[in-house]
Amino acid sequence: MRLYLLALNPTDSVTRGFLPAAARLGLDVTVLTDHVEAHQRAYTGAEFTCEVVECDVQDFREVIGLISQRHTPAAVFSNSDHLQTQTALAAEYFGLAGKDWKAALRAKNKGELRRHLAECGLDAVESAELAPGQDPNGLTPSFPCIVKPREGVASEDVTLVADSTELAQRVKEIQQRRPDATLVVEEFLAGELCTLETLGDGRTRHVLGGFRTRLSPPPDFIEEVLTFTPAHPRPVVDQVLAQLDALGVGLGACHTEFVLQPDGRARIIEVNYRAIGDQCDLMLAEILGIPYFELVLRAHLGEELPADLGARRDQRARHERVCAERAGTLTAAPEPHYERRADGVTLSYRPVREVGARHELYRTNRDYLGIVWAVGPDQDVVDGAVAAFIAANRWEITS
Template sequence: MRLYLTALNPTDAVLDGFLPAAASLGLSATVLTDRPAEWPTDVPVTRCAVRDATAVVAAAASTRPVALLSNSDHLQEATAIAARRLGLPGKDPEAARLCKDKAAARRAIAAAGLDLVRTVTIDPHAAPEVPSGMFPAVVKPREGVASEDAYLVTEPAELVVRVAEIRSRRPEVALVVEEYLDGELRTFETLGDGTELADLGGWHTGLGPPPTFTEESLAWSPPDAQARAQLRERLDALGVGFGACHTEYVISAGRIRLIEVNYRLIGDRMDLILADLLGVPLFEYVIRLHLGEPLAALGLPDTVDRYARVEYVCADRSGRLVAAPGRLDTVHGDVRLGCHPLREVGRTAEHTGTNRDYLAVLHGIGPDERTVRRSLAALRGDLQWTIVE
């Protein structure tokens, strides 16, 4: 039985998550990618124009696959269309499109009467024209991912500068300018089978200084019942309900305001940490949903009686990383600790103020917040990263 995963560049989610999970389920897995040379030689890959649903169908159809899925923001719609054409369980292509297109997602939420966020789309090569009353605002790619090329701007002149900066790297990208939604950034993680939706919990995200939105830490903080109800309403308006979904939001005056919805697992190794925290084979569960199993067949916990905290070590300057800790898994009292490198020693990189500056991810899982924070601080104090400009 063969499983196909569509992907672009190699990610920890695929290499350390989905491929081992497929093997545990007795499935043969093949990665469909348009970048086969970037993948490790021991990973079965097939070259495919993965942004094209017709090409994905052609690559997979001859082997009669049992499942087709993706964990890439960029490939959800094409993969959903291909799965539907192959008669396989999958996401609703329209929901995948709405989640990817930030302007369309805003319109769908507003049409459902749930929230109105002032948003202006700037087409490629067009001058940014935004009402002065919208500032402060956030400019970002209309179909971007995470915090890449997302900036806080406080007035029109600053917006012009940021638009030019983004276009110097990505001239053909459409942008959106949205009113800035003030509040503490939080996440909501879900799994669904197309009929039922399970709440896995969520995180409280600590951000670095503006104008960028770099995630520097995440602390386990599941939403309360009122917040969950509002979040589900918004996901329903987008048609989200199958497989994994990662939602970012703030709470303002008791009201949920979505930042964005990423129709896949949470990233930057948080998916692997979440699986450890929940004590479940999360990647196997996602695959099983794509095999057509109902949510009720999965052994999801009713409650989580542990606490977790994650911290990203970020470069504070441009230069070459000349010394860094290796991978580490250890125990400090009742806390399981880990350090996973995200940049290899010897690599030279520019300082960007975004998640491209990540050097490593540290995490701790233990009985309570105080214990985990203390153990994680002790671990971080013993580790050192050296960058030479």
């Protein structure tokens, strides 16, 4: 059976998660991408084999045309935020299991997400869109408010603004960096940032747990630390699931970010209709003790998932990102790809930035230097394991 996997740049989720899982399932894999050389480098020496084919993956017509000329597909899949709608349309064209393309579009388009939830009577968030180059002077939002790209990812160009002067300044700065981007100006939803991780086959949906997220100080929204919670309160989960149902989310993995307000109200920040990233999906598989990536692929092959996944509920985890604090060249960092299992705790470290690489300070997730995570039966123990690793190592940036 042939799996077509659509991708932009290589990610740990694909290289260390989905492609090894596809090999374990006995699937033949064709990676369609517009970053062929990067993928070929990423797969050098890998435990799996796959073919990598050049394709304009952001155009569903090109994807369909290319697949039509090659091996018959058993599944068309992507874990990219940017490619869910294209992947869903291609899967539908070939009569395969796939996401509803309308749900994929609603999840990606933050303006459409807000409008749809409001029309369904589930949550009305004050929100407006700015076309590329449009001046925000005509807007009268309630302050403070959030400015962000309508189809953005990874906290890039997401900022909190206090007044109309700051709004105009931040919009101008973002438009200079993203001249073709539509921006969203929306109500600031205060509260604790949480996630809900789900997995479905289009008939049954499993709630896998979630994370509580510590963010950097405002005005930026860099995710610094995530801690696992096996179960949010049931009323909170029900609120989030009702909104996912309204959006049409059902097949495969979904990573939903929401704010939990003091009155118990759960308000969605964004819906990422794919597996959680930045190695949290690798950690999630360890936490739950299930073949997570295989299960996601099985759902996209049209298989019915087990009623009970056999997931563990006795593990805790901490996922911490080491961030650059200034621009410059990374000249010292721990040895890459460290992993240790001892005393019931799994500790993993993976670099995000290579030694010798020079970067500006972005004030986004692109400032990550490396990611440390630990899984074990006690929260204090895993917190201590991560803290000890960070304290024992150094990341040095020189101008």
